[in-house]
Amino acid sequence: MKQLSWLLGAGLALAAVQQQLLLKRPPHVRQLDSSTLSSGPAALNVEFSRPMQRNSVASASELSPRMRRQWLGAGNLLRLLLEPGQTIAGPLQVVLRGEDQRGIAISPERFWWDPRPRLLVVAPGPEGDRLDILQRDGRWRTLSRANAPISSVTPLGNGSGIAFSTSGERTEQTWLLELEQQAVYRSKTPKLVVKGLKQLLDAQLTFTHFSTNSTGDLLVQWGAPGFARSFTTLVEANGQRRRLDLEASGTAQLLPGGGALIAPEADGLVLSNLPGRPQRRQFLPGSRDLSSFCPTGGRALLVRRWPDYRQSIELLEPGQAPKQLWIGLDAVMGTACERSGERIWLLLTHWDPVKNTQTPRVIAMSRSGVIQNQRELKGWELETRSHFELDSTRDVLLLTLRNPKQKWGRAAELQASDLELSIIDKPIKQAFWLPAQ
Incomplete structure (x- = not known):
């Protein structure tokens, strides 16, 4: 009995010693996550092994090049937030202390830490289209080749892959190119690894539409020969698949933050949670289409269609009726939104029936609808299925333009502040931002 008591006492003493040794060991970083869904150009979420003194971390840590920043959070979960009004020109070196x-x-x-997205394009080839990416060193790299035209592309919201479809004579096939990349890394040469290519849906389809959110979930709406209705499959980031009973009259979109989707019905838009x-179920009546989401604040931009063929742009804010920002006869081809709507951009086209030409125009406005800047992109046309999106890290808008005298389009970057145009001289069909992971 005495021996048992001695063993128990020795075990307790050893556990106490180990606990004291662990408490005296310095804390360390458990996990680092980069995000551009923030009130500034980017944020870095840091999980420590122990609760930290936030002021100590803020004053002792370093960021090079220097940028205005603040630390948020408490305990062992802190967030390094870059303040608005700054752009990221290259990788940032971070030293955590405290x-x-x-x-x-x-x-x-x-x-x-490099939260900048990468430029992804669909490039034409002699045997089929390619997915090419612009690397950090300025060179192009082919990620995947297709023996057919690539009809639609959606980079996953967490940067872990690219969903795309290839079209044949009457049917399409859907694919997922799985990637591994690093927004946070120890050496100055981050790697982008192609993990593999797999077929998303094992069927010949009549059409597909993709949507994703920041967690990497993928929504696939698709049709099959012989069926009058469409089907919807949710491919979650963990690989689990769910067939959704979605009766939509058009394309559905996943909300950026995850957990819900918005879809058009006959008389309006419906917001509903995922399984x-x-x-x-929230219903917004009227003939409206979702155009784009604002990164924060739960706001979105809607396109409303009027009986006299005019179109209008509305800002939808939580708990409020949609607010009209613009109305006109030009066709709305895309919208983009900064943070919770502080700045908004419209991509429009004006058709001239006499000259049989269309001229793209970009309008920059405030959240109240006041026009701050605008530019006509004379001498250019919008390429079919041109994507329009803001890179908040560099404050640059992306779209695909085509010179009428050229066969293929070009990726075009517009500085969001002054709308200065920069053309990337590579023949392409479509251009996208691939989020950093």
């Missing part, structure tokens, strides 16, 4: 709440200093953690969440 003390935990017991006054023990963390061993300095040094790494590189696994409490049932919710």
Whole structure:
């Protein structure tokens, strides 16, 4: 009995010693996550092994090149937020320092952080289209080749892959190109690895439409020969698949933050939760289409169609009626939104029936609808299925333009502030931002 008591006492003493040793060990970083869904150009979420003194981390840590920033959060979860009005021209070097709440200093953690998205294009080839990406060193790299035209492309919202469809004579096939990339890395040469290509839906389809969110979920709406209705499959980021009972009259979109989708019905738009969440259904009446989401604040931009063929842009804010920002006879080809709607951009086209030409125009406006800047892109036409999206890290808008005298389009970057145009001289069909992971 005495021997058992001695063993128990020795075990307790050993556990106490181990606990004290662990408490005296310096804290360390458990996980780093980059995000561009923030009120600034980017944010870095840091999970420590112990609760930290936020002021100590903020004052002791370094960022090079220097940028205005602030630290948010408490305990072992802190967030490095870059303040608005800045652009990221290249990788940022971060050195994390500071003390935990017991006054023990963390061993300095040094790494590189590059939240900038990569330019992804569909490029024509002699045997079929290619998915090409512009690398950090300025060289192009082919990620995937197709023996057919690539009809639609959607980079996953977490940067872990690219969903695309290839079209044959009457049918389409859907594919997922799986990627591995790093927005946070220890060396100055981050790698982008192609993990593999797999077929998303094992069927010949009549059409496909993709939508994604920031967590990497993928919504696939598709049709099959012999069926009068469309079908919807949700491919979750963990690989699990769900068939959704979605009766939509048009294309559905996943909300950026995850957990819900918005879809058009005959008399309006319906917001509903995805499976696994409490049932919710909110209805917005009227002939409207979702154009784009704002990164934060739960706001969205809608296109409303009027009986006299005019179109209008409306800002939808939580708990409020849609607010009209613009109305006219030009065709709305796309919209983009900064943060919670502080700045908004419209991509329009004006058709001249006499000259039989269309001229793209970009309008920059405030959240209240006041026009701040606009530019006609004379001498250019919008390429079919031109994407229009803001890169918040560099404050650049992306679209695909085509010179009427050329066969193929070009990726075009517009500085969001002054609408200065820059053309990337590579023949392409479509251009997209691939989010950093």
